[in-house]
Amino acid sequence: MAVQELVSRALAHDVRAVSRLISIVEDRREGFEEVYASIYPHTGKAHVIGVTGPPGSGKSTFVDKMALEYRAAGRTVGVVAVDPTSPFSGGALLGDRLRMQRHALDEGVFIRSMGTRGRLGGLSTATSGAVDVLDAAGFDVVLIETVGVGQSEVEIASLADTVILIQVPGLGDDIQVIKAGIMEIGDVFVVNKKDRPGVERVVAEIKMALDLSAPGGHPEGGADRDADRRQWRPPILMTMAESGEGVAEVVEACAAHLEHLGGAGLMERRLRRARAETMEIVSQRIWRGLRERPDARQEAERLAAAIAERRIDPYSAAIDLYKLLISAESARG
Amino acid sequence: MDENRKIRVLVAKPGLDGHDRGAKVIARALRDAGMEVVYTGLRQTPEQIVAAAIQEDVDVVAMSILSGAHGHLFPRVTQLLKERGVDDVLVIGGGIIPDEDIPALKAAGVAEVFTPGTSTAETVKFIREHVKR
Ligand SMILES: Nc1nc2c(ncn2[C@@H]2O[C@H](COP(=O)(O)OP(=O)(O)O)[C@@H](O)[C@H]2O)c(=O)[nH]1
Numbered sequence A: 001m002a003v004q005e006l007v008s009r010a011l012a013h014d015v016r017a018v019s020r021l022i023s024i025v026e027d028r029r030e031g032f033e034e035v036y037a038s039i040y041p042h043t044g045k046a047h048v049i050g051v052t053g054p055p056g057s058g059k060s061t062f063v064d065k066m067a068l069e070y071r072a073a074g075r076t077v078g079v080v081a082v083d084p085t086s087p088f089s090g091g092a093l094l095g096d097r098l099r100m101q102r103h104a105l106d107e108g109v110f111i112r113s114m115g116t117r118g119r120l121g122g123l124s125t126a127t128s129g130a131v132d133v134l135d136a137a138g139f140d141v142v143l144i145e146t147v148g149v150g151q152s153e154v155e156i157a158s159l160a161d162t163v164i165l166i167q168v169p170g171l172g173d174d175i176q177v178i179k180a181g182i183m184e185i186g187d188v189f190v191v192n193k194k195d196r197p198g199v200e201r202v203v204a205e206i207k208m209a210l211d212l213s214a215p216g217g218h219p220e221g222g223a224d225r226d227a228d229r230r231q232w233r234p235p236i237l238m239t240m241a242e243s244g245e246g247v248a249e250v251v252e253a254c255a256a257h258l259e260h261l262g263g264a265g266l267m268e269r270r271l272r273r274a275r276a277e278t279m280e281i282v283s284q285r286i287w288r289g290l291r292e293r294p295d296a297r298q299e300a301e302r303l304a305a306a307i308a309e310r311r312i313d314p315y316s317a318a319i320d321l322y323k324l325l326i327s328a329e330s331a332r333g
Numbered sequence B: 001m002d003e004n005r006k007i008r009v010l011v012a013k014p015g016l017d018g019h020d021r022g023a024k025v026i027a028r029a030l031r032d033a034g035m036e037v038v039y040t041g042l043r044q045t046p047e048q049i050v051a052a053a054i055q056e057d058v059d060v061v062a063m064s065i066l067s068g069a070h071g072h073l074f075p076r077v078t079q080l081l082k083e084r085g086v087d088d089v090l091v092i093g094g095g096i097i098p099d100e101d102i103p104a105l106k107a108a109g110v111a112e113v114f115t116p117g118t119s120t121a122e123t124v125k126f127i128r129e130h131v132k133r
């Protein structure tokens, strides 16, 4: 089917069209740039919420219950659930959906599972593509579930308007007390599995870490933080995702956060996303040119030999190669 | 950039029996063969399976069944796919299925039926050779 027809059907909320468009942008199939150009003007309306935390902390269970809350309030929900790709086989077992299948027959919920696929530039471009398709298709809220194991938290933070960081009791201090750089991205903290012992301690630890990084504690320390974080004190909420207890309060906190961001704060976040995304795309295109264009590879090889024989220095060589790449890019349009 | 493409498989367990060991074994084998496997778990209705297959845009729906209800459930899935206009998804089944039931399942659009003796390698090979896109 022609890309344009898929796009207009997806904008009219056609499930198969939405699904196929996500595949096109995820795989960067032929025509994905055209898809992007057509859907992008329709994006920016959804409240994009990232949910991250350690494996097994209950993210999928929690996302399932959040979707229930939003549906009860009459809002439609898109979910992008990301699980790690096996570095050995390149395959992935995508099990998040298992906890969300109750929504399968509800047209107001669209769930899409995704593997990390060890992508260049990580996860961000493929995930943001799926989020944009769901946003354009008119889903009111888009929830992104990612495994919090490091870099990916930071990447979804730049994608989401609101980031929920889930912690659980019983993982041991080192995992819990919360790696530098990750605390900063949480807008709402959730301590899940409140039926388990040790919840209060986790709450106290988060509170302490927040106090340390709060603007009050660190008069000068907010330089790398958004303006919005200077006033927003992230709430710490306890939940039992299994039963749904406490999830309504988290949904409320997300709404409060969005309201707090207001027009200007939201714009600041989206500007940050736009910057990161554009840089990422530019660098991917350069890499792709180096990989795929025979003339570029040949030239790279020739220059490498010239460098090794001291006929040219690496910096001049790099500039020559770069010029070749961008002239080839602009010739291709 | 179609080298980014992966074979995506929905592994589902329709019917009421409560065992998904077989489904999990095949899910892992397909993952180890480099495929992306969406696992939907136990007691899925044909309607749920088809809705998930569409949202996940999978190339293959692989169902495993032990309860003897295959004669009804498998054809229901292929029928629902057809009703939704989905004609590019490969449907395969596995489980304890008597040989004499297999021709009817194939006539209903199930591409292949793998009985307990089949190695997972054979299933992998079949999928690789028969995905429709
Ligand atoms: N005790 C308890 N278990 C929970 C709770 N929420 C989720 N779980 C369980 O934790 C396990 C992991 O849940 P899952 O949602 O898959 O976690 P994820 O890996 O973070 O997505 C499952 O067995 C859930 O049933 C909770 O509030 N309390």
Ligand SMILES: [Mg+2]
Pocket: A059, A060, A061, A095, A096, A145
């Ligand atoms: Mg999960």
